[in-house]
Each structure stands twice: as structure tokens, then as C-alpha cells.
Amino acid sequence: MKRPINDMKVVFPSLSENERFARIAVSGIVSLADPKIDELADIKTAVSEAVTNSIVHGYPETVGKIELTVRLYEDSTVYIKVSDKGCGIEDVQQAMLPLFTTRPDEDRAGLGFAVMESFMDKIKVTSKVGRGTTVVMHKRITPKERK
Amino acid sequence: MKRPINDMKVVFPSLSENERFARIAVSGIVSLADPKIDELADIKTAVSEAVTNSIVHGYPETVGKIELTVRLYEDSTVYIKVSDKGCGIEDVQQAMLPLFTTRPDEDRAGLGFAVMESFMDKIKVTSKVGRGTTVVMHKRITPKERK
Amino acid sequence: MGVELISRGKVLCARLSGDIDHHGAKELRRDIDIAIEENCPSELILDFSAVTFMDSSGIGLVMGRYKLMNERGGTVTVAKTPAYIGKVMRVSGVGKLAKIVNEYTLPKEDEQEVMKIETTNQ
Amino acid sequence: MGVELISRGKVLCARLSGDIDHHGAKELRRDIDIAIEENCPSELILDFSAVTFMDSSGIGLVMGRYKLMNERGGTVTVAKTPAYIGKVMRVSGVGKLAKIVNEYTLPKEDEQEVMKIETTNQ
Ligand SMILES: Nc1ncnc2c1ncn2[C@@H]1O[C@H](COP(=O)(O)OP(=O)(O)O)[C@@H](O)[C@H]1O
Ligand SMILES: Nc1ncnc2c1ncn2[C@@H]1O[C@H](COP(=O)(O)OP(=O)(O)O)[C@@H](O)[C@H]1O
Secondary structure: OOOOOEEEEEEEEOOOOHHHHHHHHHHHHHHHHOOOHHHHHHHHHHHHHHHHHHHHHHOOOOOOEEEEEEEEOOOOEEEEEEEEOOOOOOOHHHHOOOOOOOOHHHOOOOOHHHHHHHHOOEEEEEEEOOOEEEEEEEEEOOOOOOO | OOOOOEEEEEEEEOOOOHHHHHHHHHHHHHHHHOOOHHHHHHHHHHHHHHHHHHHHHHOOOOOOEEEEEEEEOOOOEEEEEEEEOOOOOOOHHHHOOOOOOOOHHHOOOOOHHHHHHHHOOEEEEEEEOOOEEEEEEEEEOOOOOOO | OEEEEEEEOOEEEEEEEEEEOHHHHHHHHHHHHHHHHHHOOOEEEEEEEEEEEEOHHHHHHHHHHHHHHHHOOOEEEEEOOOHHHHHHHHHHOHHHOOEEEOOOOOOOOOOOEEEEEOOOOO | OEEEEEEEOOEEEEEEEEEEOHHHHHHHHHHHHHHHHHHOOOEEEEEEEEEEEEOHHHHHHHHHHHHHHHHOOOEEEEEOOOHHHHHHHHHHOHHHOOEEEOOOOOOOOOOOEEEEEOOOOO
């Protein structure tokens, strides 16, 4: 893929109030490309899932850093990367199964990855136990007609 | 000063549409502390000035990286740092004089630093020609009463 | 983000509002569960009409309330989901647990109890 | 961000809206200056009532229009500034160049020209 026409990297601590901040930041960049309302909602939701996972699962007992990268490409593709240096996932394939969760006590539905998969065009998860987790997602948006 | 209760670092390219993005990002973090509307407006304005300066003056011919850091401290102090690796300022004291501008052609009023100074409690500018400019600002906010 | 709770007869209605994410879900959950304890409803209506954002934390909220109501022999109804929230609901298959409706009417009653809980936490 | 331009007799009124920053100021400036060229007003009213944000780029906009109008023997009036924008105006001392008013009335005229320019650029 070519060079991005705009991009942003944000680093913030794994505090649950930053779930909202991450959505605001991602909207701030993606909305510059004039996406349709439902496309922006899809992207915000996927980012919210990934960031929440880093907060809830990646750093269950501590506060660590989360890095969010957003890139806009000329072909209206949005690239999103969410990564943490938390506890990591032992079996990524199992983790991605709908309804699978290691925190049913916390009212987690086990649907975070399922939402990311169905709301974005592409998702790739890489993780290493004790090292952290990285989620990369892509979505092609339909920019509104410009005058 | 103690450890921040929340903080964020954003890196983005010096595109003028990111002036708006920087305001959104800073609002996203500062609003978590429930500031008064006019305090939030002051901070957004100061950030807009500093980021615009990096775009217009720091990287006049090229697109470079701008780094924006926002920290919230327990005593309701907001710390903001805007830095670029652009052309730098030869005489910082002169640059900070109200109405001084090197780009009158571009309808710059020469009031960016004056606005930052009067809207924030403290501002420190460090710059080196050929290396870049860093603006650090502080403001104490009055958080709304929490229930 | 907040929830307004209205109890009428055997129906408890929770009107949710604002962004529902993991950060806010805990408080919503607590407020709704206290109202269930106190009013022992046979039907819980979750009204999403004023919800502006929801991720799978909202699904967890519905599933958790379903479990609780089911244990007590009651049902859960999900009402008035805006388009973007309907999409999250569909992906999750929550329709198997809760009845999904566009409109509802609360039973009229002389004795009515309204509890308004507005969480201002952003 | 945008500007709606209304020319009545010797008065040109520019109703600005949205966020005024460096990014958007260029287009606003161009649209206003074209209208000045075409209508040769003796008074330019800049109406800020619908402006949601402004930094010193907005001051540059006022100062630049003042220079242009002054060259042409005309004046600039700044009208209806919301509180937070009034603060930026005060810091800049723009009151020395432009008259600052809360209300204004446009001259009534049979022949009236309205140009609506809405820039959707965010
Ligand atoms: N960033 C992460 N760090 C560690 N574990 C994770 C991370 N993200 C997801 N997981 C694991 O994957 C499981 C499934 O995630 P998900 O589908 O989002 O559902 P939920 O968050 O509701 O549990 C989680 O329960 C957790 O065990
Ligand atoms: N980040 C920067 N990099 C290089 N020069 C700068 C930077 N910020 C400010 N300056 C210099 O300081 C001058 C005054 O800045 P300011 O008070 O913000 O007014 P203005 O932006 O309207 O020119 C600018 O004209 C420019 O020469």
C-alpha cells in the first residue's frame, strides 16, 4: 500500500475512561476523510473493542501503555493498529471464537473479536504470552462526494 | 509535580486539517477532568495556536511530524507540550512579542504566542534553529463538583 | 451515560442513555440490578432509544441481565435500538435471549414508582 | 466552516460559521475578498454569531479585511461574538481597528443580493 495521506499515533495509559478518548481520537482522524455515519460508527466500535481488551485483559491488574495508530490512505482505506505490552494471549484462534471469554464474571460477552471481524474488512491479531498483543484492522470507506 | 493521573501523546503530520484533530484530541483528554466550558475553550485555543505555528512556521515547505503531549495531574493541572523538528526560531523573545510575525503575507496576526500566554497560566518556549521548537504550557482547571 | 429506571407493576423499564462501553457498563449494571432486587419484576425492558454508542460491553450487559432475570423466572425485552446499535445486537445473536421490539407500552398503574438515576460520569 | 455573504446597498455582511482556524481561514478570506471586489461596500460586517471556535487566525482574518477595507475607504464592524470568541478579540486589541457591536440591522432594499457559500470542508 502507498504512503498514507494522513496518520496519527496516540499513546495513553490503560485507564477505562480512555476507551472514550480512543473513540474521539479515531473519529477525529477518520472524519477528516468524510466517511458515512455508519462506517464511522463501525470503526469507532472496533477501536473501542480492541482498546477495551487491552485494558481489561492485557493489563488486568496494572496500568500499562496502549498505542493506537490510525492511517488514512489515498484509496480511502483506513488502517488501525491497537497494541499493548500486556500479558498476551496463549491461543489466539480460541480467543477469537465468538462467545469465548476468560472473564465471564465481569459480564464480558466474548464478542469483542467477533464485532471487530464483522465491522472491519480485515483483522490480524498477533500476540505473545508475557509480551503483549497487537490487533491490526483495515476498512475501506466510501468518502462522501466532495464538491 | 506528582505522576499524572492520565496522559496522552499523539504524533501526526503537519497537515493543516490536523489543527482540528489536535483540538479534538486535547478535548478528549481534558474533558475527562470535567473542566468548565471556558477553560476547555482556552486550552483548545492555545493548542490550536501552537500546532498551527508548527505547521505554518516550523515546516513551511515540507510536511514533518508534530508531537502533542497532554497530561492531567491530580491537582487539576493540565500540562501540554507541542513540539516540532522544523526550522526553529532564531530569537524566541522577539517571536513572542505581540504582533510580531514573519508571515504577514499569510494574514498571520502575530498573536499566537500572545493568545497562548493569556489563555494559559504558564508557557515556556525552547527552540534551536534547524532543530525545532517546543512549547510547554500549564493551566490549572476547576473541575466541576462531582457527586 | 446514565439510566432512568421506571417500575410499574411487574415491569421494570431501564431507559439507557449516552455511550455504553466497558467503562460505564459497571455502574449501569449496578443500578439496574439494585432495581431488580427491589422491585422483583417479571419483565425487564431495556430501552436503547437514547444510547449514542455501544460496543460488546452492552451485549455483556444484556446477557448478564438475561441470566439474572432467567434465574428469577422473568424475561428481558430489548426495545428501540437505534440503527447502529441494532447492528451490534444482530452480530451478537442477542435475539435468542431477549425479545427485540420497536415499541412498547408500560402498564398503567396508580401506584407508580419512578427512580431517576443519572450518572454524569463521562 | 463557511460564510454566507449578503450585500445590501453599501453594506456587505459576512455571516461566518463553524470553527475558524488557519486551515479554514484561507477559503473564508478568498470568499469575502471576492465579495468585496464585486460589491464595493463602504461597510463590511463580520457576524460571528455562528462561530464555534476561533484562534488568532480569525484575528488575522479581521486585520486583513480591515487593511483591504481601509485602502478602499471603508470600515469593518465585528458583530455578535460569542463569549469565548470575544475573549480572543479582546486579547488581540482588534477593537482599535474594527467597531464591535452586539446587534446590527442591514439596510432594507428592494434589490437585494444574497450569495450563500457553504464550505463543507471540515
Ligand atoms: N489485548 C489482550 N490481551 C490479553 N488477552 C486478550 C486481549 N484481547 C483479547 N484477549 C483474550 O481473548 C478473549 C476474547 O476476547 P473478546 O472476543 O474481545 O471477548 P471479551 O473481551 O468479551 O472477553 C478474552 O476473554 C481474553 O482472554
Ligand atoms: N514552531 C515554530 N517554528 C518556527 N517558527 C515559529 C514557530 N512558532 C512561532 N514561530 C515564529 O514566531 C513568530 C510569532 O509567532 P506567533 O506569535 O504565533 O504569530 P503568528 O503565528 O501569527 O506569526 C512567527 O511568525 C514565527 O516566525
